[in-house]
Amino acid sequence: DARVTQTPRHKVTEMGQEVTMRCQPILGHNTVFWYRQTMMQGLELLAYFRNRAPLDDSGMPKDRFSAEMPDATLATLKIQPSEPRDSAVYFCASGLVVSGDNTEAFFGQGTRLTVV
Amino acid sequence: AQKVTQAQTEISVVEKEDVTLDCVYETRDTTYYLFWYKQPPSGELVFLIRRNSFDEQNEISGRYSWNFQKSTSSFNFTITASQVVDSAVYFCALSEGGGSEKLVFGKGTKLTVNP
Numbered sequence: 001d002a003r004v005t006q007t008p009r010h011k012v013t014e015m016g017q018e019v020t021m022r023c024q025p026i027l028g029h030n031t032v033f034w035y036r037q038t039m040m041q042g043l044e045l046l047a048y049f050r051n052r053a054p055l056d057d058s059g060m061p062k063d064r065f066s067a068e069m070p071d072a073t074l075a076t077l078k079i080q081p082s083e084p085r086d087s088a089v090y091f092c093a094s095g096l097v098v099s100g101d102n103t104e105a106f107f108g109q110g111t112r113l114t115v116v
Numbered sequence: 117a118q119k120v121t122q123a124q125t126e127i128s129v130v131e132k133e134d135v136t137l138d139c140v141y142e143t144r145d146t147t148y149y150l151f152w153y154k155q156p157p158s159g160e161l162v163f164l165i166r167r168n169s170f171d172e173q174n175e176i177s178g179r180y181s182w183n184f185q186k187s188t189s190s191f192n193f194t195i196t197a198s199q200v201v202d203s204a205v206y207f208c209a210l211s212e213g214g215g216s217e218k219l220v221f222g223k224g225t226k227l228t229v230n231p
């Protein structure tokens with residue numbers, strides 16, 4: 001059963017610490033998304049990649065957030081330094097875009113981040 | 117700019133009642149896609165349906181049905197004979213491309229089905 005895998009599932013950290021969230025997309029998918037979910041803002045796109053190249057990271061605070069795809073099986077989202085307002089659930093999703101076809105995005109279970 | 121509005125923040129029904137979740141969208145694109153996702157209490161987002169802007173046919177899948185009307189920019193979701201397991205937050209979303217383009221989500225509707 002193919003699924004998007006995110007680690008860790010939960011993270012509690014102190015303000016100022018670096019946080020790294022990892023995502024393993026579904027094998028063969030070429031598009032990876034990072035979304036953030038908060039009570040106030042709902043679900044919002046932070047960044048997404050296609051074939052490991054960033055397509056849009058306009059939703060991401062550039063001064064402290066960074067997203068990368070070191071290889072096709074791993075996407076990372078880093079926050080340095082973390083702040084209490086970064087507390088949220090971070091979702092990774094993946095999908096496949098090929099000529100003439102385009103799947104829906106499949107979501108991971110999320111990483112619940114709490115910054116104290 | 118694209119926007120999705122789910123005016124119903126919370127809905128509570130009794131089991132076996134029918135319930136409709138409303139979704140209104142805004143876009144300037146002529147080609148776009150609409151989605152519904154379900155977020156159960158466990159937290160994951162589960163894909164339910166995708167519809168493209170050229171296909172206004174209603175769709176039925178078991179107890180679920182969807183009504184897409186371009187004239188009113190709406191994509192409503194109806195659950196027939198609701199069950200306790202349907203309790204979740206339901207999100208409507210819009211994409212200018214296919215399913216693997218960025219999604220703009222509504223704020224969600226929390227559905228509680230009571231026994």
